[in-house]
Structures are given as C-alpha cells and as structure tokens.
Amino acid sequence: MKRRFYIFLAVCLFPLLGVGILRAEDVQFRAQAPAQVIVGRPFQFTYTVNQRAKDLRAPEFTNFDYIAGPYTSQSSSTSFVNGRRTSSFQMTFTYTLMAQKEGTFSIAPATITINGEQYTSNGVKITVLPEDQPATNSQQSAANNQQPTVSSQRQSTGPEQGNIFVRTLVSKTKVYEQEAVLLSYKVYVAGVDLKQFTNNTTLPDFTSFLQQKIDLQDVQLQLENYNGRNYQTATIYSTLLYPQKSGDIQIDPASFEAVLLVPNQARSRSIFDDFFNSYTTATRTLRAPGTTIHVTPLPSGKPASYAGGVGKFTMDAKLSGTDVKANEAITLTLTIRGAGNMKLLKTPAVDWPEGFEQYDPKVTNNFKTSTGGMSGTRTIEYLAIPRAAGEYILPPVQFGYFDTEKGQYQVLSTPEYTLHIARGAGDQSAVAQPAGVSYVNKEDIRELGSDIRYISAANFVPANDNEVMRMQFGSWQMGALYGGPLVIALGLFIIFRKRIRENADIIGVRKRQANSVARKRLKTAKKLLAEPQHKEQFFEEIERASLQYLSDRLSIPTADLNKDTITSTLRGKAIDDALIERTNRVLSDAAFARYAPAMGVKPEELYAQTEQLINDLEDCKL
Amino acid sequence: MRRLTYICIVLLIAATSFAQSPTELWARANQAYSEARYDEAVADYSAIIDAAPVITRAYAPVYYNLGNAHFKQGELSQAILAYERCLRLRPTDKNARYNLQFARTQIIDNIADTQVFFLREWITTLRNMLPMSVWMWSSIILFCLMLVCLLLFAFSRSIGWRKAGFYISIICLLCSAVAFANAASLHHRDSIRAEAIITRGIVNAKASPDRSGTELFTLHEGTKVTIHEVLGGYANIEVGNYNGWIPVNTLERI
Numbered sequence: 071m072k073r074r075f076y077i078f079l080a081v082c083l084f085p086l087l088g089v090g091i092l093r094a095e096d097v098q099f100r101a102q103a104p105a106q107v108i109v110g111r112p113f114q115f116t117y118t119v120n121q122r123a124k125d126l127r128a129p130e131f132t133n134f135d136y137i138a139g140p141y142t143s144q145s146s147s148t149s150f151v152n153g154r155r156t157s158s159f160q161m162t163f164t165y166t167l168m169a170q171k172e173g174t175f176s177i178a179p180a181t182i183t184i185n186g187e188q189y190t191s192n193g194v195k196i197t198v199l200p201e202d203q204p205a206t207n208s209q210q211s212a213a214n215n216q217q218p219t220v221s222s223q224r225q226s227t228g229p230e231q232g233n234i235f236v237r238t239l240v241s242k243t244k245v246y247e248q249e250a251v252l253l254s255y256k257v258y259v260a261g262v263d264l265k266q267f268t269n270n271t272t273l274p275d276f277t278s279f280l281q282q283k284i285d286l287q288d289v290q291l292q293l294e295n296y297n298g299r300n301y302q303t304a305t306i307y308s309t310l311l312y313p314q315k316s317g318d319i320q321i322d323p324a325s326f327e328a329v330l331l332v333p334n335q336a337r338s339r340s341i342f343d344d345f346f347n348s349y350t351t352a353t354r355t356l357r358a359p360g361t362t363i364h365v366t367p368l369p370s371g372k373p374a375s376y377a378g379g380v381g382k383f384t385m386d387a388k389l390s391g392t393d394v395k396a397n398e399a400i401t402l403t404l405t406i407r408g409a410g411n412m413k414l415l416k417t418p419a420v421d422w423p424e425g426f427e428q429y430d431p432k433v434t435n436n437f438k439t440s441t442g443g444m445s446g447t448r449t450i451e452y453l454a455i456p457r458a459a460g461e462y463i464l465p466p467v468q469f470g471y472f473d474t475e476k477g478q479y480q481v482l483s484t485p486e487y488t489l490h491i492a493r494g495a496g497d498q499s500a501v502a503q504p505a506g507v508s509y510v511n512k513e514d515i516r517e518l519g520s521d522i523r524y525i526s527a528a529n530f531v532p533a534n535d536n537e538v539m540r541m542q543f544g545s546w547q548m549g550a551l552y553g554g555p556l557v558i559a560l561g562l563f564i565i566f567r568k569r570i571r572e573n574a575d576i577i578g579v580r581k582r583q584a585n586s587v588a589r590k591r592l593k594t595a596k597k598l599l600a601e602p603q604h605k606e607q608f609f610e611e612i613e614r615a616s617l618q619y620l621s622d623r624l625s626i627p628t629a630d631l632n633k634d635t636i637t638s639t640l641r642g643k644a645i646d647d648a649l650i651e652r653t654n655r656v657l658s659d660a661a662f663a664r665y666a667p668a669m670g671v672k673p674e675e676l677y678a679q680t681e682q683l684i685n686d687l688e689d690c691k692l
Numbered sequence: 693m694r695r696l697t698y699i700c701i702v703l704l705i706a707a708t709s710f711a712q713s714p715t716e717l718w719a720r721a722n723q724a725y726s727e728a729r730y731d732e733a734v735a736d737y738s739a740i741i742d743a744a745p746v747i748t749r750a751y752a753p754v755y756y757n758l759g760n761a762h763f764k765q766g767e768l769s770q771a772i773l774a775y776e777r778c779l780r781l782r783p784t785d786k787n788a789r790y791n792l793q794f795a796r797t798q799i800i801d802n803i804a805d806t807q808v809f810f811l812r813e814w815i816t817t818l819r820n821m822l823p824m825s826v827w828m829w830s831s832i833i834l835f836c837l838m839l840v841c842l843l844l845f846a847f848s849r850s851i852g853w854r855k856a857g858f859y860i861s862i863i864c865l866l867c868s869a870v871a872f873a874n875a876a877s878l879h880h881r882d883s884i885r886a887e888a889i890i891t892r893g894i895v896n897a898k899a900s901p902d903r904s905g906t907e908l909f910t911l912h913e914g915t916k917v918t919i920h921e922v923l924g925g926y927a928n929i930e931v932g933n934y935n936g937w938i939p940v941n942t943l944e945r946i
Contacts, residue, residue, distance in 0.1 A: 569847060
C-alpha cells in the first residue's frame with residue numbers, strides 16, 4: 071500500500087519536476103524601453119520575466135526622473151495544440167520615467183531572484199531627443215521650401231501642427247565609380263495619422279546606376295528629432311546604387327502616395343464629437359526631393375590585374391595539393407571576401423604552367439545585401455589537370471581592386487606554388503613510355519609569345535682599335551698601302567725585266583729546254599731497252615725524243631716536221647753535211663724499226679746513235 | 693663662402709659621375725636592366741657612349757643593350773636607332789638584327805619597298821655583311837696578293853706556276869676591286885649619313901620645305917627614311933616611292 075502511494079506521488083510530481091527543470095533553463099529577463107524618447111515626456115520602462123519572480127532590484131535611473139512604478143502585472147496562458155500543452159507566463163514590472171535632458175543614456179541591468187537564483191537583465195540604451203521647438207514662421211517656410219509639407223486641416227501653430235513629408239537620404243554624396251551608395255526614402259510623420267502607402271509610387275529611374283534593392287523587414291517606427299521637431303519616422307524604400315559612370319549624376323524626385331486618416335469636421339459641433347471622432351481617409355502625394363551624387367572616376371594607373379572591384383576585399387587561396395600525379399586534377403580555390411561591388415568582380419586569371427589542361431572556373435557567390443552595402447564571399451574554383459610529370463611553378467594569382475577607404479588601388483596576391491607532378495598513368499612525357507612502345511605525339515614548337523632578345527651580358531672592354539685598324543677610308547695611309555706594294559712590284563719588274571723578257575720568249579725557252587726534254591725521253595727509252603717485250607714502245611720513244619728535240623731546237627712546229635724541212639733548216643744554219651746525214655739516218659732508222667721491225671735495226675745501236683746525235687746537235691750553235 | 697660650397701658640391705657630383713669607368717657603368721646598367729629599371733639603364737648606356745673618345749666596334753654591344761632598354765621603355769624610334777647603330781658597327785650581330793626586325797614589326801608605317809633589281813639587292817646585302825674596315829683591309833690584302841701573283845707569273849720559269857700566278861692575280865684583282873667598291877660605298881654611306889629614323893610620333897611630309905607646303909603623306913615613329921638634302925630646317929626625304937619635305941627635328945640620323 072505504501073509502495074503504491076510512492077508510485078502515485080512520483081507520477082504526480084514528475085511532470086511538475088520536469089516543467090520546473092525546463093523552466094529553470096530558459097529564464098528570460100529583459101528590460102525594454104523605447105529607443106527614442108523626448109525630453110519632458112513620460113515613457114514606460116518595463117522589465118519582463120517569464121517566471122514567477124520576486125525581489126526586483128532596479129538600477130538607479132540617472133539622467134531620468136522617476137515618476138511612478140514599479141507596477142507589477144502578471145499574465146499566463148495555456149494552450150493545447152494537437153494534444154500538447156504549452157503554457158506561458160509573464161510578469162511585467164513597469165516604471166514610468168521621464169528624461170531630463172537630451173543625449174544618449176544607458177540604463178544599467180537590473181537583477182531579480184527566481185527560485186532563489188539571481189538573474190540579470192540586459193542594459194538598455196535610450197536616445198533622448200529634445201523637445202519640439204515652437205516653429206517660428208521663418209523656419210516653417212524654410213522647411214516648406216525644402217520639404218513638401220502636408221499640413222493637416224486644423225491649422226494651428228506650434229508642435230501640434232500636423233506634418234508629413236518624405237526625405238531622400240543618401241549615405242554618401244561623393245563616391246568613386248562603382249562604390250555603393252545607399253539611397254533611402256524616409257517618411258516623417260508628426261501630428262497626422264498615416265494609415266498606409268498606396269502602390270501609386272513613382273521612383274526615379276536609376277539610369278547610370280546598377281541597382282540593388284534592399285528588402286525592408288518589418289518596418290519599425292522610430293522617433294527622430296528633425297529641424298527641432300520630433301517625428302515618427304520609417305524607411306519606406308531603400309536601395310543600393312552602384313554608379314556606372316563618373317560625373318555629377320542627378321537623381322530625380324520621387325513621389326509616394328500616402329493614405330491619411332483625417333478627423334471629420336462636423337458641421338455642427340456637438341458634445342459627442344469629442345468622444346466619437348469619426349475619421350475619413352484622404353490621399354496625399356508626398357514628393358521626395360531629388361539629389362545629386364558626385365561620382366569621382368577611378369584614378370588612372372589601374373594595375374594589370376584590376377578585376378573591376380571597388381570596395382574592400384581580402385583573398386584566400388587554397389591549393390588542393392602540390393604533390394600530385396600526372397593526369398590527376400589540381401584545384402585552386404580562391405575565396406574573395408569583402409564588401410563592395412561583389413557582383414561585378416571579374417574572375418582573376420590563373421596562369422597555369424604549360425602542359426596543364428585547364429577548365430572553366432566554377433564560381434559560387436554568397437552575397438548579402440544590407441544597408442551597409444553588398445558583402446559576402448565569392449568562391450572561385452579553378453580546375454587543372456597536369457599532363458606531364460615535372461616540377462612547375464604556378465605564378466601568383468593577382469587580384470587588383472580599388473580601395474575606397476584608402477583611395478588607391480590594391481593588389482592582392484596568392485603565394486607562388488611549386489608543383490611537383492609525379493608520373494602517373496598515361497603520362498605524356500616521353501620518358502614515361504615503357505620501352506618498346508615507341509609512339510610519341512610529335513608537336514611543332516609552340517610559340518607562346520614574342521619579345522626582343524635579352525641584352526648582351528658579355529664583358530665590355532672599350533677596346534681602342536690601334537691606329538692602323540682605325541685607318542680612314544681614302545686617307546693617305548690607305549693610298550700608301552696600295553701604292554707601296556705597287557711601286558715595289560714595278561721596281562722588281564723593271565729590275566728583272568730581262569728575265570721577264572726571257573720568260574715571255576716561249577721559243578727560246580723551248581730551245582733551252584729541248585735537251586732536257588729529249589734526255590728525259592731517252593732515259594725512259596733506256597729503261598724500256600732492258601725489257602725486250604717493250605721493243606716497239608722503245609722505238610716509239612726514240613723517234614719521239616729525236617723529233618721533239620728537233621722541233622724544239624729548230625723551232626719547227628710539229629705539224630711541219632719532216633725530213634725535208636729538217637734538212638733545209640739545218641743547212642740554213644750551216645751545219646756540216648755529215649751531221650745532217652746522221653740526223654736523217656737516226657730518224658729513218660727509228661721510223662723503220664717502229665713500223666717495219668723486220669728490217670733488223672738493233673735497239674742498242676739506235677739508242678747509242680740517238681744519244682750521240684743529240685749531244686752533237688747540242689754542241690752546235692743553232 | 694656659400695658659392696665656394698656650391699662649386700665644391702658640383703665638382704664632387706661631377707667627380708663621382710666621371711669616376712665611373714665604362715666597365716662599371718656597363719655592369720651597373722646591365723643590373724638596372726635586369727631589375728627592369730630601364731630609365732637608369734638607358735642613362736648609363738648613354739653615358740658609356742657619350743664618354744667614348746671614338747666609337748669602335750667594341751661599342752656595338754652597348755648600342756644593342758641601349759636599344760633593348762629603349763624598347764622596354766616603349767621608345768620605339770630610339771630603340772630602332774640604337775639597333776641600326778649597333779649593326780653599323782657590327783653588321784653580323786644576329787641578336788641586334790633579330791631585335792631590329794622585331795622592333796620594326798611594331799612600327800605603324802608599312803613601307804612597301806620599291807622594286808629593286810635582285811642583283812642590286814644581293815650586292816647591298818653583301819656590302820652590309822661586313823663593316824667598312826674589313827672590306828678596306830680585304831681590298832688592300834687582296835691587292836698585295838694580286839701583285840705577288842703577278843710577280844710569280846713574271847718571274848717563274850715553270851709554266852704551271854706562271855699559269856697559276858696569272859689566273860690567281862686576275863681573281864685577286866677582281867675581289868680587291870669588289871671589296872674596294874664595298875668599302876667605298878659604306879664609307880660614303882657613313883660619311884653622308886643619309887639614313888635617318890623618324891622620332892616624332894606622327895609627321896606630315898610636305899611638297900615644299902616650308903610650312904605652307906601641300907601635305908603629301910604621313911609618316912609615323914620608327915620609319916627609316918633617306919635624306920637627300922637639307923634646306924632651311926626641312927629635309928627632303930625619300931621613303932619607298934614617296935618623296936617629301938619634313939622638319940629636320942623630327943628625324944635622327946643613324
């Protein structure tokens with residue numbers, strides 16, 4: 071029985087315990103206050119906590135007048151959805167405070183005790199706006215000129231006057247080309263009930279800009295002191311503009327159509343009017359003034375790697391690996407991070423070494439557009455496949471952009487990578503071919519570029535040519551060099567002119583040389599004499615020798631050489647008849663021996679006779 | 693006192709700049725070139741040439757490197773001038789020839805050469821193959837050889853020697869004459885310095901040597917022209933089939 075009770079207790083208590091633990095985990099204790107308040111106007115400052123709590127210790131509200139509070143209120147709700155129970159509980163502590171002076175003040179965190187534990191709230195920052203100034207007429211008219219003002223029907227001076235207008239706000243009026251400008255239209259409302267805006271909106275066409283609209287999340291009304299008056303404000307349209315050309319770019323005025331709630335002007339004033347104000351809607355066209363943006367062109371001196379970026383960027387590079395095999399892919403991943411005209415960035419070129427097959431880079435964008443401009447990352451993946459083994463250098467990839475903060479170009483660069491490509495399957499390099507497989511793809515030498523040849527780096531010695539080498543053309547030295555040898559030669563010619571004349575006398579030469587020529591032939595003949603089988607040639611040689619000798623000695627052309635001419639010539643030279651007789655006999659003997667060997671001329675005898683004849687003739691003066 | 697200081701400073705600067713020997717300047721200029729400081733390289737190469745008492749063949753590499761530095765700076769006409777001058781000193785310099793041709797591909801004017809008789813072209817090519825002094829000395833040596841052969845012909849008893857002497861002397865005489873003609877032609881070219889390079893980006897040639905002359909044609913930087921005569925600040929030039937007058941200061945003689 072007792073045991074049963076414990077079980078019951080446990081079952082009953084368990085949910086409570088569970089909830090208790092759950093609740094203890096997510097205590098939310100928050101301080102809440104309007105972001106902007108006005109001097110002298112009370113506002114509510116609340117602490118909310120989602121559990122039963124006690125002992126709230128609020129900080130001292132310096133700079134604020136404490137008016138009332140804290141008023142504690144509780145609320146709880148329980149709901150069942152699909153059988154599941156959810157309950158919420160909230161305790162609210164409300165203070166009424168009033169700002170003493172304008173400025174921005176913070177309220178320190180408060181502490182509270184929940185289940186014996188202390189929790190701390192968040193601190194709060196409050197901007198205190200000045201009080202509405204009673205607008206003087208001149209100020210009012212100035213405001214009217216600047217901003218189209220829609221006054222409510224009830225014309226009265228002072229802060230109670232209804233006022234609604236739209237301002238054109240530009241984050242910067244002086245920008246560089248491609249630098250983002252935030253243009254927003256903000257509506258200012260005071261003393262008028264603005265219900266909504268219709269779709270009847272005319273926006274300027276942002277030609278010469280690249281436009282990037284910013285989605286406005288839930289519009290929150292903010293208090294803002296403008297021209298001495300506090301307005302409820304809200305941004306109704308916001309866009310980023312990237313100027314595409316330089317110069318002063320005019321942005322046309324925009325117009326918005328607002329629907330206002332206007333209290334009915336009862337014709338007869340009754341006492342109920344004050345209690346039951348009936349309203350009608352009225353549309354107003356609000357005009358936002360135009361503006362001018364001064365766009366400075368980007369300065370000259372763009373780096374070669376300029377990729378069109380304007381803003382502030384960083385770049386990271388990651389290489390999949392530096393040691394890979396041939397025919398295995400290498401990926402270079404560049405991550406460009408930053409803020410600026412991210413969309414317009416050109417992909418930096420990667421100069422893969424020769425022999426790398428490259429593919430189109432894959433670009434992944436992750437951009438975020440906010441009022442601060444466009445920011446995010448662009449990831450570019452370059453894929454390349456090395457086709458041949460070896461060591462290669464991947465030169466640094468450069469990314470140039472214009473830094474708007476510094477006002478100058480910046481170049482980001484990846485490190486230089488050394489790639490070691492090992493031999494892989496199907497390597498193209500010829501060495502990798504196994505022996506016996508002799509097919510090699512022949513390629514013509516590919517011209518990659520052209521440039522002048524490099525400078526000469528040889529040692530330079532300003533050698534002074536010697537005087538002779540430096541001789542001038544047409545100088546006297548030159549003449550001397552021609553003339554000198556010429557004179558020497560002429561001298562030699564003159565001195566040895568006799569010899570020249572002798573040399574020129576061919577007949578004389580022949581005469582002089584006849585003996586030696588004949589002797590040469592006789593010498594051959596003598597050799598032939600020793601060999602009986604060459605008898606015929608011997609006789610021929612003997613005949614030739616004698617005939618040649620006579621021809622040379624007597625200056626008779628060989629064609630005219632016969633017995634008669636020889637005899638007559640010798641007679642003419644007064645040679646005694648016996649010698650002439652001998653001459654004729656030798657000639658005829660030689661002829662006989664040659665053409666009629668049967669005649670029985672003895673070779674030895676003939677040789678001796680011929681030799682004797684030539685000797686004798688040589689002694690004669692011919 | 694202050695004046696004295698100034699003089700001292702000036703002298704000091706002058707001394708340091710003159711103290712550089714051509715060899716040092718050469719090394720410094722090559723260093724500057726390799727580090728892509730082309731303006732410094734140009735200054736140093738020019739200093740070597742300016743300091744040279746006589747420009748000899750040894751200075752050909754200086755002109756070549758100067759041409760390269762000018763080319764890298766984008767001064768096309770100056771680069772072409774330097775290459776041309778280098779080739780005047782050493783016509784066989786292959787690199788200078790190549791770079792000159794390369795630089796010529798960058799100039800705007802495309803001069804269609806006037807149709808020259810092929811033999812004349814050959815002769816000009818032959819002439820430009822060797823420098824003037826080589827032609828001159830060859831001519832002298834060949835002339836002497838001719839005389840020796842003539843003597844051989846005159847005094848030799850042997851028919852063979854006489855024949856050889858006779859023919860060789862004729863060949864030597866011919867070669868000597870050709871060499872002499874080439875030397876004379878080169879000497880003439882170098883003395884009149886008729887060839888010039890356009891140094892101004894664009895220049896209009898006129899029909900007469902004055903400002904009011906009818907404009908005939910346009911020439912661009914780097915084009916090689918032949919000067920026929922100079923008259924009152926204008927030069928009569930010929931290029932291809934065109935002939936006109938252009939201001940002298942738009943030209944620089946090779």
